[in-house]
Amino acid sequence: DSGVTQTPKHLITATGQRVTLRCSPRSGDLSVYWYQQSLDQGLQFLIQYYNGEERAKGNILERFSAQQFPDLHSELNLSSLELGDSALYFCASSVAGGGGPSLNEQYFGPGTRLTVT
Amino acid sequence: EDQVTQSPEALRLQEGESSSLNCSYTVSGLRGLFWYRQDPGKGPEFLFTLYSAGEEKEKERLKATLTKKESFLHITAPKPEDSATYLCAAYTGRRALTFGSGTRLQVQP
Secondary structure (H helix, E strand, C coil): CCCCEEECCEEEECCCCCEEEEEECCCCCCEEEEEEECCCCCCEEEEEEECCEEEEECCCCCCEEEEECCCCCEEEEECCCCHHHCEEEEEEEECCCCCCHHHHCCEECCCEEEEEC | CCEEEEECCEEEEECCCCEEEEEEEECCCCCEEEEEEECCCCCCEEEEEECCCCCEEEECCEEEEECCCEEEEEECCCCHHHCEEEEEEEECCCCCCEECCCEEEEEEC
16 A cells, blocks of 8 residues: 555546546645556656646646645546547656655556546 | 657567566656556556666666666566556656556467
């Protein structure tokens, strides 16, 4: 158990809908990262937040957005869903958002499996 | 652009048959190289951080090494429970980790 929690575990929704995925980082971690992993694909970095502020952006679609709240939990919002958005979505957390490698070891949650029908 | 390439894509071993997985990286200013293990449908599990060329880390049947161009994950006398996808990722401090696409390891009894 990494200490990172994600809800829900599974989500089934229809095309065109909007969903929200939730992540709580490990105690003491200030950075949260979101990744998308499609079937048999690698991890695609979406976005990083550090202490409430956006720190880095990856291949995140305009239909997707995220935020980190004062209690450090994060939400990933996916809208106008398409079939191709079906994937595993992982959240990870680390102590810092830069600096030494040991402070940036990322610990991953169990993921949310999103199925768009 | 930072790049991390893992080989082979897939590897099938017999139980007890030792082998190595490769992670080659082209990044400017590597500050750390991470290894993860991922079981199907689960989140990656952190294994090691390597900080500089020449460093080695060990955990049970796994040993990770780092040179200036690549990292190896050596698996000694593997067991079926070592079957998983192994991911490496490069950290430069400039942005989030750059992950390789992974090596799918299958260990047959």
